[in-house]
Amino acid sequence: MASVRTFRKGVDLVAARAAALHTPALLSAPHFCGGSSPPRVAAPAAIAPVKAQTVRYASGSSGPLSKTQLYDLHEAHGAKMVPFAGFSMPLQYADLSHVESHMWTREKASLFDVSHMVQHHLSGPGALELLMKITPSSLDKLAPNTSTLSCLLEEGTGGILDDTVITRRSEDTFYFVTNAGRRAEDLAFLQAEIEAYRAKNGADSLKWDILEDRALVALQGPLAVSVLQPLINTSASTAETDLSTLYFGQCRELHLTLPDGSASAEPLLISRTGYTGEDGFEISIPTSASKTLPQQVVELLLTNKNSVRLAGLAARDSLRLEAGILPPDAALGWVVGRDRRDPATATFHGASVILPQLASPKTLKQRRVGLTVEKGSPAREGAKVVDLSDPANPVQVGVVTSGLPSPSLGGTNIAMAYVKNGLHKKGTELGVQVRNKVRKATVVGMPWVESKFHRPS
Secondary structure, three states, X not given: OHHHHHHHHHHXXXXXXXXXXXXXXXXXXXXOXXXXXXXXXXXXXXXOOOOOOOOOOOOOOOOOOEOOOOHHHHHHOOOEEEEEOOEEEEEEOOOOOHHHHHHHHHHOEEEEEOOOOEEEEEEOOOHHHHHHHHOOXXXXXOOOOEEEEEEEEOOOOOOEEEEEEEEEEEOOEEEEEEOHHHHHXXXXXXXHHHHHHHHHHOHHHOEEEEOOOEEEEEEEOOOHHHHHHHHEOOOOOXXXXXXXXXXXXXXXXXOEEOOOOOEOOOOEEEEOOOOOOOOEEEEEEEOOXXXXXXXXXXXXXXXXXXXXXXXXXXXXXXXXXXXXXXXXOOOHHHHOOHHHOOOOOOOOOOHHHHHHHXXXXXXXXXXXXXXXXXXXXXXXXXXEEEXXXXXXXXXXXXXXXXXXXXXXXXXXXXEEEEEEOOOOOOOOEEEEEEOOEEEEEEEEOOOOOOOOOOOOO
16 A cells, blocks of 8 residues: 555645746746646746736647547537637536536536546556656556656756656556646657667667547546446456445556446546545546547446536636645655665656755745635735735745635635745745735645545555
């Protein structure tokens, strides 16, 4: 269960995006998780003034929007579609408001289309060595069919290119997911690293596939297991079919039973994970044997309207923020494996930059914090955080990366922010500039809503 605990540390501390600074060090780099792609700029000597608030849900691409395999289903269910990370994605649906959809997820179960994410399969005798070069995680300690949250690191600087969830399927086979908003950057980075490795170790040392033919959905909420369990086909599946023994951070390949009683044409990769803080699953759905399988699966999951509904980006953002898992993130030191912190043996990109920061966290310029903000307009992404020690001359000490009224907390304004190191302690009183008015804010612990992941008792 060590790998499950490792994965949990990441998701409890972090987790679907914002205008952020890209600093050349692991502990203070931004954390991108599937959203629009922010500009990558050099780290400033101090926190720069915020000139303008960015547009939420803007596409990271100027070209035509892509569509997921479930686009037609979204339109059939009355979804309001918006550009997001280069895709046309559902913001919310006709049957529930944003707040209603949010609370439905907390109380029942919601189904999210996350097919815009990029799914990868890497195998071969060099797969583990390559992944341990480009990430700081102890992937060699992962048991088969277990996962960890990690990040892709630039060579030399150790700057974070993207976050990723990596699943070890077997000794030399890995499945991992990266973010749509960083697709071009991630693929260029991976291709360069893989080609360099093959040039040195032979063409057969690595096999890399981008799984374009697979859809990906997330079933989240306390009723998720009761929705999914009756659909598992017990005759066609070769792995254990009892989901009560599938714990957070683990996965299995299982077939579903279709309405005609037959098993799905191919097994689905079912991972017990998610980004809402609730129990739930991410389901990777192949389409090579049946192009309609994603729609069949979604319609099956939506059979009981009293238990599960479709949900979109609006609910996803508020759920993730309450759970303390909405990027960007700071203090990412937990992704560096304990056994990878010896400078004499550390071989991952940027180790010479990252390890000294781990040894001396006081040298960090910024820290990520949670804030509660007084009543009124919420502090949104890009709002300035100021020091109120001199109210007549407030000095900017940080920037909000995400914020909104919390549906689960009765509309209390909450936010995440980067602030100057030393102002990150719980109870610190700060100010947030909202619509030219400074509102009082207090640093608080995260998450605001405790996680309910399914773990061994």
